[in-house]
Amino acid sequence: MTTASRIEPKRTTLLESERLSDRLGASVLLATETFQHTGSFKFRAAYELASHVDAAHVIAASSGNFGQALALACRLFGKRCTVVMPSTSASVKVDAVRGYGAQVELVDVSQESRAERVGRLSREFPDAYIASAYDDAWVIAGNASLGRELAEVPGLDAIVCPVGGGGLASGLIKGLSESGSNVPVVGAEPALANDAARSLREHRLIRDEAESKTIADGARTLGLGDRNWEWIRDGLQAIVEVPEELIAEGARALFLLANLKAEPTGSLAVGALLADPARFRDRRVCCVISGGNVEPGVYSRMITGA
Amino acid sequence: MTTASRIEPKRTTLLESERLSDRLGASVLLATETFQHTGSFKFRAAYELASHVDAAHVIAASSGNFGQALALACRLFGKRCTVVMPSTSASVKVDAVRGYGAQVELVDVSQESRAERVGRLSREFPDAYIASAYDDAWVIAGNASLGRELAEVPGLDAIVCPVGGGGLASGLIKGLSESGSNVPVVGAEPALANDAARSLREHRLIRDEAESKTIADGARTLGLGDRNWEWIRDGLQAIVEVPEELIAEGARALFLLANLKAEPTGSLAVGALLADPARFRDRRVCCVISGGNVEPGVYSRMITGA
Numbered sequence: 001m002t003t004a005s006r007i008e009p010k011r012t013t014l015l016e017s018e019r020l021s022d023r024l025g026a027s028v029l030l031a032t033e034t035f036q037h038t039g040s041f042k043f044r045a046a047y048e049l050a051s052h053v054d055a056a057h058v059i060a061a062s063s064g065n066f067g068q069a070l071a072l073a074c075r076l077f078g079k080r081c082t083v084v085m086p087s088t089s090a091s092v093k094v095d096a097v098r099g100y101g102a103q104v105e106l107v108d109v110s111q112e113s114r115a116e117r118v119g120r121l122s123r124e125f126p127d128a129y130i131a132s133a134y135d136d137a138w139v140i141a142g143n144a145s146l147g148r149e150l151a152e153v154p155g156l157d158a159i160v161c162p163v164g165g166g167g168l169a170s171g172l173i174k175g176l177s178e179s180g181s182n183v184p185v186v187g188a189e190p191a192l193a194n195d196a197a198r199s200l201r202e203h204r205l206i207r208d209e210a211e212s213k214t215i216a217d218g219a220r221t222l223g224l225g226d227r228n229w230e231w232i233r234d235g236l237q238a239i240v241e242v243p244e245e246l247i248a249e250g251a252r253a254l255f256l257l258a259n260l261k262a263e264p265t266g267s268l269a270v271g272a273l274l275a276d277p278a279r280f281r282d283r284r285v286c287c288v289i290s291g292g293n294v295e296p297g298v299y300s301r302m303i304t305g306a
Numbered sequence: 307m308t309t310a311s312r313i314e315p316k317r318t319t320l321l322e323s324e325r326l327s328d329r330l331g332a333s334v335l336l337a338t339e340t341f342q343h344t345g346s347f348k349f350r351a352a353y354e355l356a357s358h359v360d361a362a363h364v365i366a367a368s369s370g371n372f373g374q375a376l377a378l379a380c381r382l383f384g385k386r387c388t389v390v391m392p393s394t395s396a397s398v399k400v401d402a403v404r405g406y407g408a409q410v411e412l413v414d415v416s417q418e419s420r421a422e423r424v425g426r427l428s429r430e431f432p433d434a435y436i437a438s439a440y441d442d443a444w445v446i447a448g449n450a451s452l453g454r455e456l457a458e459v460p461g462l463d464a465i466v467c468p469v470g471g472g473g474l475a476s477g478l479i480k481g482l483s484e485s486g487s488n489v490p491v492v493g494a495e496p497a498l499a500n501d502a503a504r505s506l507r508e509h510r511l512i513r514d515e516a517e518s519k520t521i522a523d524g525a526r527t528l529g530l531g532d533r534n535w536e537w538i539r540d541g542l543q544a545i546v547e548v549p550e551e552l553i554a555e556g557a558r559a560l561f562l563l564a565n566l567k568a569e570p571t572g573s574l575a576v577g578a579l580l581a582d583p584a585r586f587r588d589r590r591v592c593c594v595i596s597g598g599n600v601e602p603g604v605y606s607r608m609i610t611g612a
Contacts, residue, residue: 013319015341019405034565035321092562099325252602256398259340259598261567292565296558300606 007076009044009142010036012149017258024253024273026280031150031159032289034262038100040218040291041146041168042069042133048142050077055129057082059121061114063089064218065291066133071102082128084117090295134165135225143168147175150286156183157283162268162290163187163196163239164219166228172288173235184237186279188272190214191241195223196232200239205229215298216247218265218291240272240279247271248302254289255303263294264302313382315350315448316342318455323564330559330579332586337456337465338595340568344406346524346597347452347474348375348439354448356383361435363388365427367420369395370524371597372439377408388434390423396601440473441531449474453481456592462489463589468574468596469493469502469545470525472534478594479541490543492585494578496520497547501529502538506545511535521604522553524571524597546578546585553577557608560595569600570608 015030033041046069050058057080060070067083074081081102085094086109097104107117122130132139150159150172159176163169172185189196193212199205207223214220224232242250250270254260262270269287273280300306321336339347352375356364363386366376373389380387387408391400392415403410413423428436438445456465456478465482469475478491495502499518505511513529520526530538548556556576560566568576575593579586606612 007324013321015319017341018313018343019402035323037324039565096325255567255602255605259345259567261561261565296561296606296609296611299561300602300610303602304606305602 007037007072009047009145012036012146014153015258015260019257020253023257024270024280025277026273026282027284028273029153029156029284029286030258030260030289031146031286032260033146034260034266034289034292038065038068038072039293040065040069041143042066042291043073044145045139045142045167045171046070046073047076049131049136049138050074050079052138053129055127056080057125057128058131059118059125059128060084060131060133061118062133064093065293067097067102068100070131071097071100075101082121084114084121086114092295132225134167134170134221135227137227139167140170140174140227140231143171144175144178146288147172148179150183151176151179151181153286155284156286158184158186158237158280159286159288160186160188160269160272161288162216162219162265163189164265165221166196166224166232168288168290169236170228170231173231177235185235186237186272187232187239188242188268189239190216190219190247190268191243193219194241197239197241199224199229200233200236203233215244216265216268218263219268240276242268242271242275246274248305249274251299251302252305260289261292261299262289263291264298266291313343313378315353315451318342318452320459321564321566325563326559329563330576330586331583332579332588333590334579335459335462335590335592336564336566336595337452337592338566339452340566340572340595340598344371344374344378345599346371346375347449348372348597349379350451351445351448351473351477352376352379353382355437355442355444356380356385358444359435361433362386363431363434364437365424365431365434366390366437366439367424368439370399371599373403373408374406374599376437377403377406381407388427390420390427392420398601438531440471440476440527441533443533445473446476446480446533446537449477450481450484452594453478454485456489457482457485457487459592461590462592464490464492464586465592465594466492466494466575466578467594468522468525468571469495470571471527472502472530472538474594474596475542476534476537479537483541491541492543492578493538493545494548494574495545496522496525496553496574497549499525500547503545503547505530505535506539506542521550522571522574524569525574546582548574548577548581552580554608554611555580557605558611561609566595567598567605568595569597570604572597
């Protein structure tokens with residue numbers, strides 16, 4: 001029962017909506033990872049990582065999608081998985097990680113940072129592999145599969161993707177490049193967490209001092225990873241900074257005009273088209289919808305504008 | 307601009323979710339029509355109708371998905387389209403029908419029924435084609451395309467679909483039969499609007515006296531159409547009656563476990579698995595998600611359980 005087929009990363013789901021295209025003033029193709037295993041593109045990375053590392057135990061800090069993805073991937077490859085999460089995490093997220101078979105270590109972040117707890121675990125389990133959700137060669141290689149898929153889509157003028165730690169953008173750039181595609185990749189970053197945009201402007205890797213309060217929780221990372229910065233510095237065409245209200249407006253447009261449920265971070269690409277319409281007007285643009293996992297209360301507020 | 311490709315009915319989107327399957331105790335395949343043009347399966351019917359009827363003007367009463375679908379289909383084939391809607395219809399629905407280029411006739415249903423207004427219009431425009439959303443041979447033929455698609459899916463033990471006027475069930479039965487498939491079709495009907503279930507039990511077509519208040523607005527029809535009753539009487543294996551709270555629970559399960567936005571009527575098939583789990587336990591079941599068009603407020607209440 002449960003699943004008829006073997007679990008491995010699914011191809012992305014490509015969707016078109018005339019009404020969304022009309023609203024955005026561009027011919028929009030949605031590449032949605034909301035129907036990927038565990039509900040986000042992160043499963044591509046986690047699967048690649050779990051299938052390649054030798055360690056029998058993988059440890060990661062993640063309050064979100066990477067934790068769920070890693071939990072499932074480790075289960076598939078018979079590895080132990082420990083995910084460090086803040087004790088304030090929504091119970092649905094903790095339950096999802098546990099449901100995929102991982103052990104959850106809850107951290108009271110007022111007492112100990114997530115990095116400190118991971119450090120403590122790495123000393124306790126010296127043979128474990130410590131996985132970054134973005135600054136990891138396997139993670140970037142896993143995400144590159146999406147770039148290779150999009151390289152097969154004819155006629156694209158641009159691909160727009162959210163930028164947090166930079167794992168998705170890095171993977172897209174790598175995958176497109178491997179496939180010989182020169183479709184430009186444009187990042188979409190919350191204006192409230194614009195470390196990557198500032199880094200591109202100043203030609204050096206800049207990290208935020210404190211975690212942003214942006215609704216796009218997948219983009220609250222303090223900065224790009226070192227490996228990600230190299231890909232992004234050399235390969236990203238531009239970054240559009242998206243105000244909070246346009247992240248929610250993007251989610252609302254996807255709901256109303258494309259019947260697509262997206263999480264806030266997953267709505268950033270559409271938010272970028274709303275924020276900088278002149279850049280995309282009348283072009284053929286692929287918006288990467290990175291994930292769909294969002295709590296009902298947060299989602300309701302976005303779609304009702306409350 | 308707008309769309310890169312010609313507009314015609316899209317193939318259905320097939321999705322799997324391990325977590326939804328686990329929750330429902332069956333191996334569930336979702337066949338979702340939420341990404342069909344105009345957001346519901348109705349476009350299959352409307353396209354078939356508009357492409358075949360000779361009349362230059364098509365008139366229909368619809369407060370919902372058929373109106374939008376017919377408006378777009380008539381635009382594609384250069385036909386005039388008039389949609390009769392209650393004056394209490396949500397403005398987003400009226401705007402959508404108008405946005406696809408149809409003329410909307412708003413009726414104060416306390417003064418005149420929708421059928422009376424359609425009758426008046428048919429006398430005013432004697433050459434117009436009066437289209438039923440379900441009791442029409444072209445409509446059933448159009449919906450049969452979904453049956454033919456699902457006949458190609460291997461290993462299904464059952465297909466579950468919502469039942470309102472019976473247009474979708476009729477089409478599925480017809481399409482499966484044309485393809486030589488004998489996968490049983492099971493209907494999912496709101497317990498509050500169970501005229502079809504009562505009809506099957508009593509072996510005669512029974513219509514409700516008054517329109518049901520079920521949240522599944524696509525299933526508020528007073529009864530099956532005559533053509534639909536013939537298909538359903540002879541071809542439907544059973545009907546599961548779904549209580550209101552399980553319609554909402556179905557929508558919530560799709561939201562939480564499959565990242566899929568569905569309208570109340572579109573959630574009926576999942577509600578049927580919740581209502582009668584023993585019937586489907588450990589089987590391979592295709593749930594037809596008929597449409598995704600729902601107002602933000604209604605949807606928020608379903609997913610938050612408010």
